[in-house]
Amino acid sequence: MLKRTLGDYTQGRRGPLLICTVGLHGNEWAGVHALTLLLEILQDELVTNPQFKFYGKLVVIAGNLPALNVKQRFVNCDLNRIWNQRNFDNPGNEVEFGEMINTKEAVDALILEWGGDNIYLLDLHTTTAEGGIFLLPTSESESIAVAQTMHAPIITGLVEKLNGTMIKHYAERKDASITGLVFEAGQHDDPLSVNRTIAATINCMRTIGCVVPEDIENRFDQLLIDYSKDLPAMARFLYGHFIAPDDEFVMNPGYRNFDPIRKGEILAHDRYGPIRSKYDGLILMPLYQTKGEDGFFLIEEI
Ligand SMILES: [Zn+2]
Known part of the structure; x- marks a missing residue:
């Protein structure tokens, strides 16, 4: 059984608090695999590079432990769609409400201990579809600035459209200054999604000042640059198709992240018939798993 706090790393120097959430x-x-490996890499670094300096602290928090145990998106409901005051005050009985309270307590304790300033929250995910990595910044300028150094496509405006995400809750907190950012590392079971998650986290640590560039190998940049080279550098949210459990939503097969879509193209079906695209654009996160409330998103390159 995984623990809520997977681990942390610090050398006791002043710097930012980077909270990475996984699972x-x-x-x-x-x-989970990536950040477990990254913590081991950091622990070993001083052996091969005695000059290695780390500023601030990295802490890794795991989210939905019961769902990770059974390798399903969730047990009763989506843990990343229920973060709002109503649910904090009056949580439901479903497994995920307990997970939300426990995750929130762990993260809130870190924020309080740190004093509320110079805090970054990097929320790490993967997608059911193949074909792309991307960053979802919040609307805050610091979030976009960090994203722009990380060598992956940036999708603006999408975080604002999703209700009840953890990242939105922390970005909007008034009691602390927290920069939030989501990274989608590729397909769930692609082994390279682990490497890309490590690379993105290391790039983030460099940008926010946990590590100095001289201590970072170029291969971490190169891995993400190579994977992103045919993808748009920046795109914005156009449309989200949100579904209810009884919609009988079925995505048409074969779509990959960032595939071009024509207005009028049939993308999926549900009990009401075919679902046609209302726009020319690119598709993002087409749903190829049974659980989830987001059918697909459309974006346009900027
Ligand atoms: Zn996810």
Whole structure:
């Protein structure tokens, strides 16, 4: 059984607090593997590089432990869609409400201990579809600025459209200054999603000042640059198709992240018939798993 706090790393120097969250969705193990490896890499670094300096602190928090245990997106409901005051005050009985309270307590304790300033929250995910990595910044300028150094496509405006995400809750907190960012590392079971998660986290640590560039190998940049080279550098949210459990939603097969879509193209079916695209654009996160409330998203390159 995984623990809520997977581990942490510090050398006691002043710097930012970087909280990485993994496994908010239980079928997304790449983030768990990646950050477990990264903590080991950091522990070993001083052996090969005695000059290695780390500023601030990295803490890794795991999200939906019961869902991770059974490798499913969630047990009763999506842990990353229920973060709002109503649910904090009056949580339901479903497994995920307990997971939300426990995850929130762990993260809130870190924020309080740190004093509320110079805090970054990097939420790590993977997708059911193949074909792309991307960053979802919040609307805050610091979030976009960090994203722009990380060598992956940036999708603006999408975080604002999703209700009840953890990242939105922390970005909007008034009692602390927290920069939030989501990274999607590729397909759930692609072994390279682990490498890309490590690379993105290391790039983030460099940008926010946990590590100095001289201590970082170029291969971490190169891995993400190579994977992103045919993808748009930046795109914005156009449309989200949100579904209810009784919609009988079925995505048409074969779509990959960032595939071009024509207006009028049939993308999926549900009990009301075919679902046609209302726009020309690119598709993002087409749903190829039984659990989930987001059918697909459309974006356009900027
Ligand atoms: Zn996810």
